Amino acid sequence: MMKSYSKIEDLLFDHSFKSWVLDGEPAENLKWINWVNENETNGQLYAQARVILLSINDQGKVMKDAQQYSLFKKIEHTIEADSSKGFFTKEKKQTIWNQFWIRTAAILMVVLLASITFLAINHKDSEEKIEVAAAVIVKANPKGQKSKLYLPDGSIVYLNSESEITYQDNFGKDNRELQLKGEAFFEVKHDTALPFTVKSGDMVTVAVGTSFNVKAYQEFSTSVQLATGKVRVYNENREKEDLYLVPGEEVKLDKDVLSKGVFNPQEAYGWKNGVLSFNQMKFSEVKRLLERWYAVEITVQNSPKKDEKVSGEFKDASLENVLESLGYTMGFSYKIDRKKIALKFNANE
Template sequence: MMKPDAGLLQELIEKVQHNTASQEELRLLLQLLEENNHGELMPVEEWFQSELQPLSAGLKNKVVNTALQKNRLVKRGYFRRWLPYAAMLLVLPGLLMLWPRHEPRYTTIAARDGEIKRVVLPDSSVVILNARSVIRYNETYKSVSRDVILDGEAFFEIHPDRKIPFVVHTGNVRTQVLGTSFNVKHYPGEKLMVSVATGKVKVVAPEGKQVVLEKGSKVSYDSAGTAFTSFTEEPHKMNSWQQGIINMDNLTLGEVTTILERWYSVRIILETPQMGKHVLSGLQANTSLESVLESICFIYHLQYRREGNIIRMEKK
């Protein structure tokens, strides 16, 4: 145990007051305050009397004024008497600002363009990442929470745990489950889409709106309009992308070309913007970029030409 010295303590407090204390000096001051008996800093009777009652406004002002008058000669006995209060009032704000903080460490897993990646989480839940998608979780996963952050699209098969719900964060929206399989899609600039293959999930928007989804149900969320739109979808179609199949039901041509861009690392330009509003239907085997483009062009009387990684589509 270090014996307190009024001169040293006063010097350390003044350094904290003027924001000149180093990390080592902050640690030393905290150590002195924690290791020494209360009686070492002020008389025992006065210490216990003050501990049993909250400090009055007048006493607080007296402590602060005494500590702030750095040019005033402070007697050793008087300094001892008020040091515990001065330390608490002056040191804690400095410690909060300067003391090193522990930042959580995240595990990040990404799927590149054209890649589908299978991820097993620490609780044995399985995540299938679609192309150009990223999932992150921190070091407290499983022990404290089961929260993941998703950018892109993923299909989840969640290991049941009623004590710790599983939560997917996509932007400001939370999707919470207990044990189920579901799909979440949220790429930049696109609406959030959540669909449930088995079980039940709850989707909560930042403004408080929420919707509960069961097997075969699907919802989209438009952050601009802060509204949910519900659909029905056959469960086997929800993860069709894992088998290399594009489910084009109710998708526009613009949305389909965006999917192809992620899969094949190309840029597809629609020469007539109105073309992007064509609504497609059916399933398309994603065997190759050319085969998909040729099928779309055949149905909608379009044609395309390729210039390196740029593909231009136009009417015939």
């Protein structure tokens, strides 16, 4: 069971959290991913603790162990002494958000002063230019997991299995740009001053306030399906050859060329409502879809020479039900051993 984390320092001095952040936040560590996505307060704590840890880590690359230890002790002392020294406002009307950032500012001030002092001592004869880069935030789902995320600008993201979005911590203030790997459905908060931009491979989708689905899995052509509003889509390598979509239209990027068409909403983004749907999809692609959806590994025996196309639609269905239906249609038996699935086609198929 996860501990209760209510302050930045709870995270800063938690060895598991520090290791997760400094190791690049591996997606397989579901404990921390689920905790961050649990509620908005956790997300705020994470964002600010992450900025501090990465700043400290950057200094650690040039500081000796003793100096790093001293820096951490100064931070710890700053946190413990905040009330007596009056660094933080204690007004009852102050929001949790402001309290978080006041703590963050005070801690980062210690890091900055320590950094400047260290550079001054060790580089007296050279000028040093310090640039503060925006922290990168990553939200990711492993196979078998879907999630609903709230972005800082008020937009909502439904993130599919084996998918990831990446954006900077100033998202919603200076920009609304993010990168997507996998698949997501976006409900964009209206803001004409800051267009909402999704980059998925070479495809770029720009919206002001609308809802749309983007699929960017490796086995499929990158595509965008528009549910409401209007979006502009272009190939990053050919920006002038852009396309505008109205609801019910989709665009695909295949071999560096954009093409427009129409789509079935249930097939395109029914997944966010628990609907597994495919129409005349190659079996090899259906196999990959099932592996992603149910977090399993599927092996096939006596596979037909022809990659047969198959259709199906299942609402909140178990893997057994899906395999039973497909097996009857395509002529295979199956065996389930925990997360390993073995399909065996009939010899005459």
